[in-house]
Structures are given as structure tokens and as C-alpha cells.
Amino acid sequence: xxxxxxxxxxxxxxxxxxxxxxNIASIISAVVILGALAYAASVLASEGFFxxxxxxxxxxxxxxxxxxxxxxxxxxxxxxxxxILALILGVIFGFGRISRFRLTRWAAxxxxxxxxxxxxxxxxxxxxxxxxxxxxxxxxxxxxxxxRRLTFLVxxxxxxxxxxxxxxxxxxxxxxxxxxxxxxHAIGLSHGQVQRLVVLPQVLRNMLPAVLAQLVxxxxxxxxxYVITYPELLHSAKIIGNDxxxxxxxxxxxxxxxxxxxxxxxxxLVVLAERRLRRKxxxxxxxxxxxxxxxxxx
Amino acid sequence: MFDNFDLMVAALGAGAWTTVWVTLVSFAIALVIGMVLVxxxxxxxxxxxxxxxxYTQLFRNVPLLAVLFILFFGLxxxxxxxxxxxxxxxGLGMYTGAFVGETLRSxxxxxxxxxxxxxxxxxxxxxxxxRSIILPQSIRVVIPPLGSLLIAxxxxxxxxxxxxxxxxxxxxxxxxxxxxxxxDLWGVIIGVTVSYLLIAFVLSYLVRIAEKxxxxxx
Numbered sequence: 031x032x033x034x035x036x037x038x039x040x041x042x043x044x045x046x047x048x049x050x051x052x053n054i055a056s057i058i059s060a061v062v063i064l065g066a067l068a069y070a071a072s073v074l075a076s077e078g079f080f081x082x083x084x085x086x087x088x089x090x091x092x093x094x095x096x097x098x099x100x101x102x103x104x105x106x107x108x109x110x111x112x113x114i115l116a117l118i119l120g121v122i123f124g125f126g127r128i129s130r131f132r133l134t135r136w137a138a139x140x141x142x143x144x145x146x147x148x149x150x151x152x153x154x155x156x157x158x159x160x161x162x163x164x165x166x167x168x169x170x171x172x173x174x175x176x177x178r179r180l181t182f183l184v185x186x187x188x189x190x191x192x193x194x195x196x197x198x199x200x201x202x203x204x205x206x207x208x209x210x211x212x213x214x215h216a217i218g219l220s221h222g223q224v225q226r227l228v229v230l231p232q233v234l235r236n237m238l239p240a241v242l243a244q245l246v247x248x249x250x251x252x253x254x255x256y257v258i259t260y261p262e263l264l265h266s267a268k269i270i271g272n273d274x275x276x277x278x279x280x281x282x283x284x285x286x287x288x289x290x291x292x293x294x295x296x297x298x299l300v301v302l303a304e305r306r307l308r309r310k311x312x313x314x315x316x317x318x319x320x321x322x323x324x325x326x327x328x
Numbered sequence: 329m330f331d332n333f334d335l336m337v338a339a340l341g342a343g344a345w346t347t348v349w350v351t352l353v354s355f356a357i358a359l360v361i362g363m364v365l366v367x368x369x370x371x372x373x374x375x376x377x378x379x380x381x382x383y384t385q386l387f388r389n390v391p392l393l394a395v396l397f398i399l400f401f402g403l404x405x406x407x408x409x410x411x412x413x414x415x416x417x418x419g420l421g422m423y424t425g426a427f428v429g430e431t432l433r434s435x436x437x438x439x440x441x442x443x444x445x446x447x448x449x450x451x452x453x454x455x456x457x458x459r460s461i462i463l464p465q466s467i468r469v470v471i472p473p474l475g476s477l478l479i480a481x482x483x484x485x486x487x488x489x490x491x492x493x494x495x496x497x498x499x500x501x502x503x504x505x506x507x508x509x510x511x512d513l514w515g516v517i518i519g520v521t522v523s524y525l526l527i528a529f530v531l532s533y534l535v536r537i538a539e540k541x542x543x544x545x546x
Contacts, residue, residue: 052372052373055372077405253393256393282394
């Protein structure tokens with residue numbers, strides 16, 4: 031978009047003096063940044079952060095097989111199930127918000143506003159805690175401990191992100207010029223046909239990057255399973271850290287790196303989707319971009 | 329109405345107060361970090377741009393809870409120690425700072441190219457055109473997205489319960505889990521929910537005022 035041209039126009043017409051100044055600035059900033067990194071590394075090294083044994087212990091073959099890999103799978107399982115639930119709820123309530131019926135609109139707006147204002151940790155904890163209260167319990171289902179925790183983590187992730195996705199879809203509909211729906215009506219399509227054939231395809235195309243960006247956030251949020259001791263990545267990293275007392279920081283850093291790789295790969299998909307799908311609809315690209323930056327904050 | 333109503337209100341009130349000040353202080357930290365990042369982002373020095381990019385990518389792709397754990401549980405191992413609330417403020421601030429930086433950058437990008445060209449044309453330097461032409465205009469553009477970042481920070485601040493800061497969610501948990509049936513579960517759930525809704529409502533009202541105050545006609 032205008033990003034590159036914008037950030038270069040501020041200093042594009044550099045003369046020889048300007049170029050020299052900018053080179054000096056580059057060198058100085060490089061020195062400052064490298065210096066800071068080197069200082070941090072030296073502090074870490076003096077405390078034995080880089081000692082081989084501290085990294086080898088938490089990456090022992092047995093630990094990898096019995097803890098790291100199962101916990102990555104547990105994280106991905108929560109992510110997959112949570113995304114599916116969030117997408118279903120998001121479509122239901124997103125289109126509920128633009129329904130022709132006032133009551134449906136109100137109910138959907140209430141759902142979105144309510145669940146968007148509560149912290150996800152709180153939702154997960156509440157859903158986990160009310161199990162066994164108020165005359166309702168999942169004990170009779172004979173679930174394993176892990177299945178029970180996974181269920182409530184997925185419920186929390188799905189309900190919360192469903193509200194966010196509903197808001198994204200609604201914003202996507204709002205960003206579409208009203209002339210699109212009007213034109214649909216004008217050529218004799220019914221309301222349902224207009225939504226299905228004219229509005230929905232464009233909204234999905236516009237909003238796919240924002241939806242995927244929200245799924246990256248959902249992936250990171252699976253770490254909140256920690257509060258209900260679901261054996262996901264971060265939880266396991268802490269257990270490994272406790273087992274190998276002086277590898278605590280190393281275990282956490284390894285977990286953070288794994289999260290980084292997973293989320294980075296997913297966000298690269300977002301960029302790919304962005305490139306493919308942008309500018310194929312009637313919605314102004316700027317409006318779409320604004321929605322994205324507003325949403326990514328969450 | 330509920331069991332031990334006054335005790336519950338006192339506990340949740342204390343938690344709500346912690347949530348509010350943790351949110352506001354860490355947002356101030358995030359604003360400072362975001363400003364530094366955005367200046368690095370648009371600067372002509374490529375190492376600065378590269379470092380700002382690395383910082384942003386790092387915090388966008390690592391869960392906030394992992395950041396807090398590394399700060400609070402991990403750093404003491406290499407001899408860096410501080411109280412849990414210090415790490416709570418720093419962790420939230422550093423994490424949100426990356427998003428503030430991105431928001432400010434998209435604000436700068438939303439200023440028409442001609443403004444920057446005109447600034448250069450009348451002979452302003454890079455820092456002058458940034459300071460007196462670009463930034464004052466982009467501040468106004470970014471207030472709504474910064475507002476939603478602030479609201480998101482209220483929710484994210486609940487995560488500091490994992491490093492032992494008793495904010496609102498932690499108080500609710502404490503009331504239920506540490507006091508066998510002395511408090512009514514429904515009462516606590518309603519109380520904590522209403523508190524969060526109230527905080528979000530008041531903050532978004534303040535954001536709307538800020539929007540109106542800074543609104544201008546272009």
C-alpha cells in the first residue's frame with residue numbers, strides 16, 4: 031500500500047550531506063543496538079544462561095517425547111477446536127447483528143458487547159468453575175480430567191473470539207458500499223439472495239485477513255489454559271522448568287520460541303491472504319485496513 | 329442478598345482499583361515505547377527500522393502470559409529480580425507498546441503523502457517535518473484505535489494474576505477458591521462482570537471525549 035512510499039518520502043530527496051548524516055545515523059544506531067544486545071548477552075552469559083547443560087536438560091529426548099510434543103499437540107488441539115467454535119459463533123452473531131428483525135439484532139449485539147468486554151481468563155475460569163454448581167455437572171459424562179479442561183478452554187476461546195469475529199464481519203458489511211445491496215435488490219434478488227450472493231462473498235473476501243489475524247490471537251490465547259491447568263505448551267514449560275530447577279528460564283524461552291514459530295507461520299498466511307484477496311471488492315481498501323488495525327489490537 | 333455482601337464488594341472494589349491503575353500505568357509505558365518504535369520505524373537509519381521491526385514481531389507472536397512468566401519466573405535465575413507488580417507493569421507495557429507502535433505507524437501512513445512532500449519542500453528537516461507536520465495530524469487519527477487498545481489492555485491486565493498480582497479476576501478467584509462457600513458464586517460472578525463492564529464503559533466514554541476534543545476538519 032502507501033506504506034513504503036510514505037516512509038521514504040520523509041527523507042527521499044537527500045543530498046550528499048543528508049546522505050552522510052543518514053549513514054552516520056545508521057552506524058550510530060547499529061552500534062547502540064548491537065551494544066545493548068551485547069550487554070544483555072554478557073549479563074546472561076555471566077549468569078550461565080548459555081551453558082550447554084541448561085539447554086540440554088529440558089531438551090532431553092525423553093522430555094521432548096513425553097512433554098514438549100504432547101503439549102504442542104494439546105495447544106494445537108485447543109486452537110483448532112476453539113477456531114471452529116469461534117467461526118461458527120462469529121458467523122451466527124455477525125449476521126444476527128445485521129438481521130432484519132430487531133430482536134435478533136438486539137440479542138446479537140448484547141452477546142457481542144457483553145463477551146467482548148470481559149477478559150478471556152475470566153470467561154475460562156468462570157466456565158470451568160460453574161461446572162459442578164447450579165445443579166449441573168459434567169461428572170456424569172465420565173470425561174477424563176484433560177477432556178474436561180479442554181472443553182472449558184475451548185468454550186471460553188470460542189465464545190470470546192466468536193464475539194470478536196462477529197464484530198469483524200459486521201464491520202466488513204458496513205465497509206461495503208450500500209449500493210452493492212441496493213443493486214442486488216434492484217435486479218430483483220430477495221433479501222436472502224442479496225446477502226448470500228452479493229454481500230457475503232465480498233465480506234468474507236475483505237475480512238479474511240482480519241479473521242486470520244484474530245485466529246493468530248486465538249492461538250496465543252490458548253496459553254490461558256494455564257489458569258485451569260490444561261496441559262498446553264506454557265503450562266508444560268513451567269513444569270519442565272520446575273523439574274530442572276536451573277533450566278527454568280531456558281524452558282520458558284523454548285516455549286516462547288515455539289509459540290513464535292507457530293504464530294509467525296500463521297501470520298505469514300495472513301499476509302499471503304491479504305495479497306491475494308485485496309482489491310477484488312467494492313469496499314474501499316482504506317476502510318478495510320482501518321478495521322484491521324482496530325481489530326488486531328484486541 | 330448474597331452471602332457476606334459487604335466483604336465481597338470491598339474485595340472486588342480493591343481488585344477493580346488495582347486493575348485500573350495497572351491498566352493506566354502500563355498504558356503510559358506502552359505509549360512511550362510505541363512512540364520510540366514509530367520514530368525508529370520511519371527513521372532513515374535502517375538498523376533502527378530493523379530493530380523496531382524485530383521488537384514488534386517478537387511481541388506480536390509470543391503470548392503475553394509467556395512474556396510475564398519469562399520476566400517474573402525466568403529472570404531471577406539470571407540475577408534480575410524485582411517485585412511482581414513491577415514485572416506486571418513492564419510486561420503489559422512492553423507487550424502493548426508493540427501494538428501501540430503499529431497503530432501509530434498506520435496513523436502516520438494515513439496522512440496524505442502531499443503533507444510530507446510539502447514539509448520537505450519548504451525545507452523542514454526529517455525530525456522537524458515529523459514533529460510539526462506529521463505527528464500532530466496522525467495523533468488525531470490514532471485516538472480511536474488507541475482507545476480500543478486501552479480497552480483491550482483492561483482485559484489483558486487480568487493475566488497478571490498468574491504472577492501473583494491480585495487484580496479484579498484474581499480477587500474473584502480468591503473469594504471463591506480460598507473461602508469455602510463463604511461467598512455466593514453467582515454473587516461473585518455478577519460482581520466481577522459488572523465491575524469489568526463498568527471500567528470498560530467509563531474508559532470508552534473518556535476515549536469518546538478525547539476523540540471529540542481533538543476532532544478537526546481537514
